[in-house]
Amino acid sequence: MFRFRDHIISLVAVFLALGLGILIGTGLSDDMLVTQQRLLIEQMARDQRSLREQAQAMEAKVQSLTRDLYWWEKYQEALYPNVVSGLLRDKPVSVIYHGTNLPQDVLGVLRDAEADVCSIIRVEGQEELAYAEGLGLALAMSLTEGNKHDKLDSYLAEGRIFLEYYSPNPPQAVILMLGEQEMVEKRLLEEMIETFNHEQVTLVGLEYSEVEDSVLESLKEAGLSTVDNVDTVFGQFSLLSVLRGSAGNYGIKSAADQFIADY
Secondary structure (H helix, E strand, O other), X not given: OOOHHHHHHHHHHHHHHHHHHHHHXXXXXXXXXXXXXXXXXXXXXXXXXXXXXXXXXXXXXXXXXXXXXXXXXXXXXXXXXXXXXXXXXXOEEEEEEEOOOOOHHHHHHXXXXXXXXXXXXXXXXXXXXXXXXXXXXXXXXXXXXXOOOOOHHHHHHXXXXXXXXXXOOOOOEEEEEEOOHHHOOHHHHHHHHHHHHHOOOEEEEEOOOOOOOOOHHHHHHOOOEEEXXXXXXXXXXXXXXXXXXOOOEEOOOOOOOEOOOOO
């Protein structure tokens, strides 16, 4: 027969077992937690040592590159006058920039090479241009003939183009400095290319290294020489070589066939 005392003993046994299980589980949990924390701390210490070593290696590399850059700049300073000075003496060159800023570094190289910069012309980007048929033709003819085309004054009055500097001296070469493709009016380029080619004027397409969506591929297909990194000393050297007759496509992007022109 079931007795109350037996029931009490059973309950006590259950609670003792439960308490013993809790004590054992707690002890094991504490040991596991301590172990996990120790492993985590050791891993963090290893990661910190690795990051410190990487930082030291990077700092050493930066110092090396800075030193190399310093000596390269000194080399350029010593070599530049001997290579550039008088390279384009009295060669008439016009500069047209479209969808980008005035290329001061290009003008500086032309000046150092003693080129005769006979015209500097800004053509608005595609959005502001609101292109009118014949603008490229009028601009090209004004340069090659040495007289302003009849339509040129109206384009000037409308603010589509701006003459930073203009002389009637016809250029032997025209530098076309371009920005991103979305800023470039292709019909303008087509008209100028056709006219300058007909007049046997050298047309060179340029852009800066930072231009991502290049239009120079289409100029290359039209048979023009191009330089896509004219903001670098290598691109400027290539530009001077092209103006001296080394036709080609130079730079670092898809339109380039060679990094730098032969001297």
